[in-house]
Amino acid sequence: MPTTVLVIDDEAPIRLLCRVNLEAEGMDVLEAADGPSGLEKARSETPDVILLDVMMPGLDGWRVAEELLDDERTESIPIVFLTARAELRDRARGLDLGGLDYVTKPFNPVELATQLRRLLERVALGEREDMRREKLSDLRQMLERE
Amino acid sequence: MLTVYDQEPRTWREEEIEALSALAANASVALSNAELYQRVAVEREQSVAILANVADGIVAVDRDGHVVVWNAAAQQITGVPTTEALGRTTAQVLQRNLESDDGVGANRLVSIMRGGEEVWLSLSEAVMRDPTGAVAGRIFAFRDISAERGVEQMKSEFVSAVSHQLRAPLTSIYGFAQTLLRQDIEFGDHERRTFLSYIASESERLTRIVDKLLNVARLDTGDLVVSLEPIDVGSVLADAVATIEAAAANGHRFVVEVDGGDLRAHADLDKLRQVLDHLVDNAVKFSPDGGVVRVEARGRADAVEITVADEGVGIPPSQHERIFSKLYRGGADDGSSAGTGLGLFIVHGLVQAMGGRIWVDSEEGRGARFTFELAAARGE
Numbered sequence: 001m002p003t004t005v006l007v008i009d010d011e012a013p014i015r016l017l018c019r020v021n022l023e024a025e026g027m028d029v030l031e032a033a034d035g036p037s038g039l040e041k042a043r044s045e046t047p048d049v050i051l052l053d054v055m056m057p058g059l060d061g062w063r064v065a066e067e068l069l070d071d072e073r074t075e076s077i078p079i080v081f082l083t084a085r086a087e088l089r090d091r092a093r094g095l096d097l098g099g100l101d102y103v104t105k106p107f108n109p110v111e112l113a114t115q116l117r118r119l120l121e122r123v124a125l126g127e128r129e130d131m132r133r134e135k136l137s138d139l140r141q142m143l144e145r146e
Numbered sequence: 147m148l149t150v151y152d153q154e155p156r157t158w159r160e161e162e163i164e165a166l167s168a169l170a171a172n173a174s175v176a177l178s179n180a181e182l183y184q185r186v187a188v189e190r191e192q193s194v195a196i197l198a199n200v201a202d203g204i205v206a207v208d209r210d211g212h213v214v215v216w217n218a219a220a221q222q223i224t225g226v227p228t229t230e231a232l233g234r235t236t237a238q239v240l241q242r243n244l245e246s247d248d249g250v251g252a253n254r255l256v257s258i259m260r261g262g263e264e265v266w267l268s269l270s271e272a273v274m275r276d277p278t279g280a281v282a283g284r285i286f287a288f289r290d291i292s293a294e295r296g297v298e299q300m301k302s303e304f305v306s307a308v309s310h311q312l313r314a315p316l317t318s319i320y321g322f323a324q325t326l327l328r329q330d331i332e333f334g335d336h337e338r339r340t341f342l343s344y345i346a347s348e349s350e351r352l353t354r355i356v357d358k359l360l361n362v363a364r365l366d367t368g369d370l371v372v373s374l375e376p377i378d379v380g381s382v383l384a385d386a387v388a389t390i391e392a393a394a395a396n397g398h399r400f401v402v403e404v405d406g407g408d409l410r411a412h413a414d415l416d417k418l419r420q421v422l423d424h425l426v427d428n429a430v431k432f433s434p435d436g437g438v439v440r441v442e443a444r445g446r447a448d449a450v451e452i453t454v455a456d457e458g459v460g461i462p463p464s465q466h467e468r469i470f471s472k473l474y475r476g477g478a479d480d481g482s483s484a485g486t487g488l489g490l491f492i493v494h495g496l497v498q499a500m501g502g503r504i505w506v507d508s509e510e511g512r513g514a515r516f517t518f519e520l521a522a523a524r525g526e
């Protein structure tokens with residue numbers, strides 16, 4: 001069964017970028033243009049992974065993530081944050097919240113599929129918490145160096 | 147020289163000459179001492195005057211760390227009166243040691259509390275040694291740099307907010323370029339055109355953001371060039387609305403109401419368009435559920451008043467002043483909503499540059515009315 005990715009981002013070109021490049025690698029792509037419809041789609045379609053934009057008007061990415069993790073229907077879906085906020089503090093925030101990874105804008109969409117596939121492999125091996133801990137400790141080290 | 151006379155000329159006895167020499171010597175020493183004391187007193191006066199007038203805080207402590215000098219500037223910067231500080235240690239007076247752990251030298255950044263407020267000091271320290279080389283005391287000199295630090299912090303927040311804004315259009319441009327470069331997919335003509343259009347339109351968006359920043363920079367340095375001439379406000383309004391209407395999405399309805407009569411005002415056409423474009427853009431953006439956007443122009447005694455009103459989310463009165471400042475962005479405080487937060491700052495600056503003023507009438511949930519006025523150019 002192909003991997004299903006739900007892309008939640010308020011900008012149409014970003015959604016298109018993800019769709020074209022992920023479908024080219026055999027993944028199925030669902031789209032949502034805002035938080036509320038993203039939540040709805042996540043609950044009804046249970047995708048394998050969610051790409052979540054942080055800076056959206058209305059219900060922002062952080063709050064969407066909290067709701068996804070609060071709901072037993074969606075709490076186990078890995079979340080990858082899409083963020084223009086490249087600062088370490090913001091990346092750490094996403095991981096602290098329960099996200100598993102982040103992609104900073106601008107990103108190379110051609111590499112997106114590989115990144116997602118690797119993530120899902122480690123999740124399948126039960127390495128969710130290891131991943132988060134590794135990334136958080138990397139970030140903490142970088143923050144200390146600042 | 148000491149000259150002594152007797153009533154009758156006579157020969158002086160040995161012991162008399164000795165005593166007189168001793169007296170002369172003592173008198174001479176006393177005189178030099180007096181001169182010395184006077185010089186010291188004068189120099190002391192000068193030092194006191196210098197210390198009192200120098201802008202830096204100067205604090206000197208003796209070998210036991212007790213304050214012996216606490217000048218007027220130190221009093222003013224720390225908020226601790228000289229009388230209270232003398233005789234105590236800096237730790238007692240400022241709740242922190244001014245002495246550094248690793249030795250003296252170049253300026254250190256040190257923070258102290260002044261009446262509940264954190265104050266940042268740029269501090270330098272020098273050690274005074276006695277002839278044996280032991281520490282006889284220390285002298286500190288410091289300046290209050292809290293204001294500069296505040297500005298530095300604002301600048302870095304501004305730079306950070308701007309960098310986020312620039313990344314958004316860059317993502318599309320970079321992303322579609324990379325996508326088109328993929329060797330493993332054959333894109334159809336239609337797809338290729340779509341991607342290339344996005345690259346083009348997002349580049350334009352990027353340019354607009356950069357222009358906005360230039361405007362902000364020019365407003366900051368006062369380099370803005372405004373050329374005023376009599377302009378018919380009514381027709382400019384109609385133009386601005388027509389442009390937005392063509393691009394609008396969410397089912398907004400636009401109403402333009404222009405008073406009859408002469409609505410010419412002293413304005414810079416390009417700047418006026420920028421102001422209107424931004425206000426109408428905002429009206430659409432902040433009324434996501436649609437509704438009516440009214441653009442009105444009316445003549446007053448010496449001015450032409452223009453209003454842009456929406457039926458959207460509104461602005462609480464507590465924010466009415468802040469919204470025209472540099473980093474204000476409507477919506478969540480963590481900056482999660484779109485927009486640079488610079489628009490109203492620029493609008494405010496442009497209106498002022500044209501000699502006008504702008505204000506807002508709004509309540510949360512009840513829409514917003516932005517009104518600005520420009521000097522009338524009637525009969526010119």
